[in-house]
Each structure stands twice: as structure tokens, then as C-alpha cells.
Amino acid sequence: MPKTGKSRHKRRFIRLKRFLARIRPAARQVASGCNRIELLSDGKLFFSSLIDAIKRAQKTVLLEYYMFRNDRTGSLLAGELTDAAGRGVKVFLIYDYIGSIDTPSSFFRKMRRVGIRVVPFNVPSFRRGVRWFDRRDHRKMAIIDGQKAFLGGFNIGDEYAGLIERPNSFRDVGFTLSGTAVAELTAIFSETWEMETGVPPLLPGQYPESAPDGRADVTIVSGGPQQRSSYIRGAFRLSIASASEELLIANPYFVPGPRIIRALLRAASRGVRVKLLLPARSDVRIVQVAGRSSYATLLSKGVEIFEVEQEILHAKVMVVDKERSVIGSANLDQRSFNRNFEINCIIDDRLFSRQMRRVLLEEFGNARQISLEEHEKRSFTVRLLERIINLFSWFL
Helix, strand or coil: CCCCHHHHHHHHHHHHHHHHHHHCCCCCCCCEEEEEEEEECCHHHHHHHHHHHHHCCCCEEEEEECCECCCHHHHHHHHHHHHHHHCCCEEEEEEECCCCCCCCHHHHHHHHHCCCEEEEECCCCCCCCHHHHHCEECCEEEEECCCEEEEECCCECCCCCCCCCCCCCEECCEEEEEECCHHHHHHHHHHHHHHHHCCCCCCCCCCCCCCCCCCEEEEEEEECCCCCCCHHHHHHHHHHHCCCCEEEEECCCCECHHHHHHHHHHHHHCCCEEEEEEECCCCCHHHHHHHHCCHHHHHHCCCEEEEECCCEECCCEEEECCCEEEEECCCCEHHHHHCEEEEEEEEECHHHHHHHHHHHHHHHHHCEEECHHHHCCCCHHHHHHHHHHHCCHHHC
């Protein structure tokens, strides 16, 4: 008797759960229930909510960001962190040294002088060997009092906060998470801090415990170059494989490699409607050229591709069958899979996923659809450039 679509979907979802169980340390739970998720659909909402939470912080503020700019948004946030430290809140900040290379060191020294603990990630040296020169902390998260976390694709800067006019503003989304999953994020932050400094940020027992707060099941997928096989890529692949009806993906740096491409093609071949939202303009042009080289393969097999033109797309989101969402810091590229420290959340919550789906559908409606006929008209020079860049795609 042939298996129904629902039974196939259930079997694929069980495979996803087993994979997530394998990538977790034995002492940690596979997925945590009792979480509350709130969508923050643009930069103004995200940063106003984050600043409000810092204002109300009583015990700890933990921040881990790839980019922390010295602009209006960065200065405003630094001021709120200074006020928090002044009233006795323990404030810890990890920023990526290369990601924030344009931010003067005096900006971070000023924070240290007022009692904020600040650590740059992976300052170039030979301490870890040559291979570590290219390792980046690409995570974006803030944890307030061990109770509420802010995640998504937002860096700290005006272009993310909605303070720069189109078309140079960045289109991103984020969310808040409260509930039992926050403890896992706190543990991940602590591991990174201790890896860089040699000592934990707080002693055992000093962290506030995260309390149940909602009905959403959340799985945290933490990726890093120390993993023998990419957990981030594996979670993406099995999330794609679990789709039975619809797969909506938004991602700004699309150089996914053959495994993700095959997963997308298989989804399309079994009748899943696969829609990709990608940037028409990018702040990393070479990555965009490499990503477009896979358009013909995808379009010819029924995958729909749309490009955002009004802003620079920076959101990293996947919505599966209107029921499950994957959202966080990871791009669909080899850097996120193999060389960056990343954080993604797999959220099993229909309400949140349908909210996220509505946001994506609006973006699809405002984007330009790419046809195979149009794509095949690109010049010989562009095709040659794609081939050359693809030789180095692992390094992008």
C-alpha cells in the first residue's frame, strides 16, 4: 500500500528530530518546550524592543554580535549598556574583531572603563594556528536576565535599524525568545566567552534560571568550525527534506553547495512548492555572482526565484509547510557551514510560522521573479565570471 503524503512527512520529520538529538551534547535536551516567541519584523521594532529590555535588566545582559558599529544605533546601545552597568547589572559583550574592524578600539575601551566586560573574538594571531585566521563569530544574540533572548540576522548598526534610507537599508527580521530554551543560549555564550578568555563569564549558580513561558518547541542549532560535520548545513538539509507542501526561504548570501542544491531539487520533484527570496543587490558582490550560477539548475526543475530590489536583503529565514521555521544568523553558504560560529533556531509553532510566512509572502509580492528565459540571456562574460568564482566558492 503506498504511503500517504502525511506519513512521508512524518517520517522525514522524525529523521530531523533524530539528527537534532545527535548534534546535542548528551547532558542537554534535544528540544525545549514551553517557549514564547515574538516576531520582530523590522529593524525599528527589533532595536526598540532590545533597548527597552536592556533598560529593564536587573541582573545580566549578554551580547554576542558579529558587527557592532560606532554610529547612532551603536552609540545608543552602548549608552544603555553603560546605564545598566552603572546600576549594578553585569554586562558582557563579545564582538567579532574582523566583523567590527571599522569600529575604533576607543569605542570598546570606553565601554570597558564603565565596567562592561568586552571581549573581541579571534584577534589575529598565531596562537591557534594559521587555520584560525579565517574563523569568525557570526552570531547575533542578546540575552537579558537569563529570561529573554533576542535573535535573528540583525547586526548593531544604522543600516539594520531602519535609520538609512532605501535602497541602502538592510531588510532583516528577528524575534524574541523566552522560556526554557534560553538556558541553552546562555550556555553557548558562556562556552564562547571561556574559549576566548580562559575563564567563564559568571560562576556556576550566578546565572538566572530560564522559566517556562509559552507553548512553542524550540531547538537551538549551534554551528562552529570545530565540528567534524556541519550541524548548520545538516539542520538546513533535513528541514528542507521534511517539507511536504511548501518551502519558503529568504537568504542574502546564497552559495549553498551541491548538498543543499540537491535537497531543494528533491523537494521540488516530490511536489513541494519551493520559493527562494534572494537579493538583487548585495554588499558582497562576488558572493551574489557565485549564487546566481545555480539559478539555471534550480529554475529548470521548478524552483521559483525572486530577487529583492527595494532594499538589501539580510534576513535568514526558512518556513516549512506553514508549521515550522528556521531563523537565525546562518547564511546558505560554505562560510556559515564550515568556518563561522553561528546560531539558528528551529521553531515548531504554527502561530509564529504563519506570521513569518505572511511577512515573507509580502516580500515575495514586492520582489521581482526571475525566469529561466531571462536568466539564460546573461552575457558570456558573466557566465565566465561565474565559473571562475565558483572554483573558489568554498572560501566565500
